[in-house]
């Protein structure tokens with residue numbers, strides 16, 4: 001029986017560090033569970049500086065160390081029709097969340113949430129921007145994305161993948 005996929009969009013500022021990492025991590029977790037045909041997964045940014053570019057080399061390297069290839073992603077802006085197409089939009093930080101809420105068309109379909117609370121770590125509410133940081137910050141980004149994406153996937157599974 002054909003089922004409509006759950007459409008999930010990860011959003012950060014530049015779409016070259018955090019959200020492509022979250023997209024790659026979530027894709028890998030979904031694949032591990034054999035649920036590829038149940039999800040459509042993408043990422044986008046609220047800022048336009050890096051449109052069309054590959055992910056930041058440091059993000060690609062951190063993901064590669066974890067066995068995840070994000071090199072083929074190309075940065076794009078969040079579009080108004082994303083709010084109609086996607087079921088869930090996950091923001092990496094509070095500024096991304098505020099920007100998304102400000103641009104959401106009235107009556108938008110997508111539910112917009114912060115990503116990090118899905119990790120269930122009360123003191124960690126955001127995936128901090130690693131752009132001006134070090135290799136270590138990119139590994140920390142990956143680790144946070146893993147924890148949060150794992151929790152997010154569990155909520156979808158608990159809800160019967162509806």
Ligand code: 4NP
Nearest residue numbers: 012013014015016017018131
């Ligand atoms: P991201 O990181 O939002 O995780 O992709 C950033 C990338 C680029 C910039 C800021 C954050 N920038 O200012 O160009």
